[in-house]
Amino acid sequence: MQSPKSLRNVQTQHGDSFSVDAENIFLHRSMLSTSSILGVDINGQDQASKSVWFPDDTTELTESTENIDPPILISEEKPEVAKLPEKRKANSLEDDPNAKKPKLDANGQKTKRPGFSDERYDETSYYFENGLRKVYPYFFTFTTFAKGRWVDEKILDVFVREFRAAPPEVYERSLEDGKLTVNYEKVPKDYKIKHNDLLANVVHRHEVPVTSQPIKVVYMDKDIVVVNKPASIPVHPCGRYRHNTVVFILAKEHNLKNLRTIHRLDRLTSGLLLFGRTAERARELELQIRTRQVQKEYVCRVEGRFPDGIVECNEKIDVVSYKIGVCKVSPKGKDCKTTFQRIGEVDNDSIVLCKPLTGRMHQIRVHLQFLGYPISNDPLYNHEVFGPLKGQGGDIGGISEEQLINNLITIHNAENWLGLEGEQVPTTEIKEAPSISSKDEEPIDIKDKPVISATRSESVNEAATQTCYEEPDRCFDLKKTTSDPNCSECKVNYRDPGTKDLIMYLHAWKYKGVGWEYQTELPDWACTSTIDYDLL
Incomplete structure (x- = not known):
């Protein structure tokens, strides 16, 4: 008989500042009996490489505050490196033996900026429940090229030291199952990393709920989009948030894609948020702010x-x-x-x-x-x-x-x-x-x-953008979710966040x-x- 799931608080307070707001220190890994909570110092030269791997809320470079001078472009995306189970099939990763191996290409790590590919948007979908916008769990591949300091070290040792989103046994199991690969090939846990190795790890992602309040369009023309952001929604992917972000919601529900971030707000802060639809307008407004x-x-x-x-x-x-x-x-x-x-x-x-x-x-x-x-x-x-x-x-x-x-x-x-x-x-x-x-x-x-x-006097009708509208499901649909027998979060029921x-x-x-x-x-x-x- 299968043991009942433990019921825990939903993880809702994280991912607002440079790394993790103290208000968001929920210690999710402690809840799942994982290892240390603190990540590496964001001021280190290799922080970006450390943050690309897992939804590790203490090491990932996340959304800045309303008062930080930001770059124009939204956070850089890594290309999808494996074809994973379709979002609307309730099967696990092991049921997809024909995963596609993309061509190894260092330049591929810098594809299409500042937006995301349609495959990214199609990873999963939304549903509304208890006044919250939720995301069906989905599979996601994190990739990075080997860093110089990792060369000649055992891959398991590197992961245990560098990436503390999960305990050592999880990484060991991922290597054994072929989910953690080198150049898309299965390797033993004592494999020693070489220069230019491409490391890829497939994880099962469970995103945090946000409010189901709509993102209202305040103004829009061919150069700019201005919205009223509800509290609780991050601006762009960070920490454990990805599809439950402003840029993803606008893309999936309004077909407003490839937006350029001009400034940002804390996740819990509501209000005006400006995006450039052209690089020129984004640079102009960002310069005015600076x-x-x-x-x-x-x-x-x-x-x-x-x-x-x-x-x-x-x-x-x-x-x-x-x-x-x-x-x-x-x-x-x-x-x-x-x-x-x-x-x-x-x-x-x-x-x-x-x-x-x-x-x-x-x-x-x-x-x-x-x-x-x-x-x-x-x-x-x-x-x-x-x-x-x-x-x-x-x-x-x-x-x-x-x-x-x-x-x-x-x-x-x-x-x-x-x-x-x-x-x-x-x-x-x-x-x-x-x-x-x-x-x-x-x-x-x-x-x-x-x-x-x-x-400004431009007409909103000049921008034919509100097409391809996909309305979230009104309730949870079991057929649209995925599962992973080795995912610790699949075994945990979270309490919905309150006001x-x-x-x-x-x-x-x-x-x-x-x-x-x-x-x-x-x-x-x-x-x-x-x-x-x-x-x-």
Whole structure:
């Protein structure tokens, strides 16, 4: 008789910052009795090569924050290297003995930028369940060429040391089953890596659910697409997110492909997101952002009654750790400036208009923490792990930065991600999100016309893009899933994330540049009769 699956919390908080936001330290591998949680330092020269392999949330270079100056192109994709089971067949990898061996080609690693191939989009599909957008599990091949430091080392030793997404026995089994190959050939575990070897590993991916709220098109023409991103959806593939990202959803449901990232938002941050449809327009807008010609306005909801008038914060911000994406006010940090103004109230919270005049990682959140008015449901900067004052005035309780990082890891692990269904989770009090009214979440209706708020006059009808629309399934369809008998996640049932796991009260409301201006409606949590619209 098969043993019942263990029921665990769904993994929802990760993949927002350079490597992993501390708010997202869910320690998924600990849940599955795997090895160490910490990856290699992102500042190392070989980080990109380390991050391409497995959905290892501590080592993969992930989505930057709303304030980081990004590159124009979205993250580089590696070509698909093996033909895997079709997404709509409920069979396992072993049932596909005719896997195609692509031609080995180093240049093939740099195919078609900045977009993805249709085969990538067709790997799997979506379904809606409990107000969430979910992805059917699917097979995926990660590839990389051998690094110089790996040469003459045993392949199993390299994987155990370099890639800690899984325990050693998983890599050993992958070698035995022929899922982890060299130049697409099965090799023994004591095989010694040679120069220019192409390593490929097939994994069974289980993506994390995101909100089923639609990505609304704010403005679109032949050069640019502006959308209103819901909270919980990453901008592009990172960590354990791939199809549940803005770029994949827009491509699969709106046929908006090969978009160029102009700027990015944290996963939990909602609001305006701009994509270039041409390289020229993307470079133009990205340059405006880099040279601070773009005025950005955010709306947030903070604890307590924020002071009257305009409050300016000029505290320098330093990155405590790129590895887990944590910042704090520090004299050795970079210059920054943010202005804040209270525009309304909700219960004991204040609705605040934020204008970041510089672009630093987590700038708005860190400055609000320093002022003593953190975002009400910020899972990172509104936490006692920063000391009794929660970091107000830069006071983190007299501990070192190293201890702060260790505490963040320990507390987040204990609070959020190790509890079984029905058992008491260890508590270290964490701020719960105030209840908010929720609307019925429906998928995007292709017949709906986008709301335009812009100074540009181009007609949306100039861009014939909203075709090939594929509506997500309304419920789970067993025929569309895949399985892998050796996949540890196939044996685990995750608890669906709740509201507090999917949203943070920070919204990118208005962007204004040279000759253009876009804005969204205010989010539900900021809509109150006390809003002073004269201040907006």
